[in-house]
Amino acid sequence: MSASATIASATLRKAPTGITGLDEITGGGLPAGRPTLVCGSAGCGKTMLAMEFLVRGASQFDEPGVFMMFEENAAELTANVRSLGFDLAQLVEDQKIALDHVHIERSEIEVTGAYDLEGLFIRLGHAIDTIGAKRVVLDTIEALFAGLPNHAILRAELRRLFRWLKDRGMTAVITGERGEGDAITRYGLEEYVADCVITLDHRVHEQISTRRLRVLKYRGSAHGTNEYPFLIGERGLSVLPITSLRLDHAAPVERLSTGIGRLDDMLGGKGVFRGSSVLVSGAPGTGKSSMGAAFAEAACRRGERALLFAYEESSAQIVRNMRSIGLDLEPWVTTGLLQIHASRPTLTGLEQHLVAMHETVQAFRPTVVVVDPISNLTFERSETEVKPTLMRLIDFLKQQEITSLFTSLTTGGNATGALEDSQVGVSSLMDAWLLLRNVESNGERNRTLNVLKARGMAHSNQVREFVLSDDGIALVDVYLGADRVLTGAARVAQAAHEQAAADLRREDHDRKLRRLASRRRVLDAQIAALTAESEAEEAEVTLAIAQETLQVQHTKESNAEMAHLRGDRNGGNAPTSGTP
């Protein structure tokens, strides 16, 4: 596509429209010096496209233009496009744009005989010459058919007019009303303007309207043939461009913190890759938004710009609610690092939201984008429709090296299988997928988080408990029991239980030691008592021995005395007392 477009642009000169996305689809703009037919039903944005082509031509590409209008008058048109930020009055004053209102009042016109539209040619020619125009818009020339009879003359004259515009080298946009059935235009203008045909469409699906643009034909040039959603925004038209469908974005190796330390640990210790896309899916109330806010806040903390698209809460509500978990976003909003864009998802169709996101991202140039949640955008839409559009957004962000986090609400309660299945379509577009789950047990619900996938990095296979508290977001190791995972109060109870058991065991040991010590003390006392006893006995024995010795001596002495008293005539040979 890009190669052939380059070749084509070498042969066919193109006039850039300056309209976001349209130049990408057409490979550089409308065919220069030739007429382009823009057709569609009423209110589909023909005039806006034509006007923007002219205004941007005059202000950005130095190509003045003539706007010849057949329906609105100059004042109405000026007022209408002022809402898109185009100051038509100033451009007219600067001679960059000439406005000519061609008014035909059927009731005051009588026709008799042959005529031609030389008057129109002269008017147009005069306007072109006055400002040196390079571009011309005829909006909507089909009004002539209603104003003038004799369509045979009219057709011949229109053919001549388009030829004349070509000869003068005007890049022209001619708008036409969509015809009935298969007819591109009501009066068959496509017969005369065959170089480039763009159709605009305004469709309502599920009560939500979406504008679409298609390049039906582009003679001599390759072009995107799909239908592209477009938006009439605050800065004019925006077509969701084709370039985002290429898969050639760079792959930075730099890593970004998710704002939750333990989560970074789970993602190989360093967080996610810059420019990658992260999907956070989970049931209601699992903390998806909080994670998104933490992600944005972390970026602001690093001094980077973050953009938060909120489809459920207002900006003020988010700031208030995040404060309750210790995330203060307000300073970042005040300093302009954080922008919160809150809108109702049902406000416009998915495509228009994406186009609006494109615009905002391009204007704000953030490094981090959070979309909370994408599931609201995809609401009531079939997957075949959602996936390509979302892919465009993700690829667009990747090309800008913007790290994105998308939250997605999953339906279904705690059934793991259903939760994972419900995001299959979108998840394949994402580089990392975090699943938040509610685990219900013991009469309470607790949040758990696990990393389902993270491309290009080692990541934890562990389930962590995701705790939101006044101090912020924390990831806590869950209690892994023999047969189950415990979270919340059960985890706390289990931990307390284990603590108590440990305490109990320690006390038991202490008691045993104490008992041992006291027994030892008793033994010591007994030993002391026995020693004392034996000492007493010894003393007694000693005394007895002493007494006996004394007695023996005493007896000896008294015997001697007795013998002496008996008259010891034997001269000492005293007979023994027992011997007669």
Place this chain on the structure above:
Amino acid sequence: MNEPKAYELRLYVAGQSAKSLVAFENLKRICETHLAGQYHIEIIDLLKTPQLAAGDQILAVPTLVRRLPEPIKKIIGDLSNDDRVLVGLDVQPREA
């Protein structure tokens, strides 16, 4: 300056084209026949004064504009049908 006539007519033409000349001839004849003395014709050649085309909302050439009496009426074409011209100018035919 002539005093204003009842019928102030302007014929827009683009150069000396055949249609322009035919239209002028036709107009003069019809006016002489039906509005003798009451009309004033001004010929405007848009090739010379293109800026005048927008003022009277001229698209087709030739275009006859009845500026007076009000309201403004326009007749497009070479004025080859007298009856239609008279209807367009809102004039009662003299020899009716």
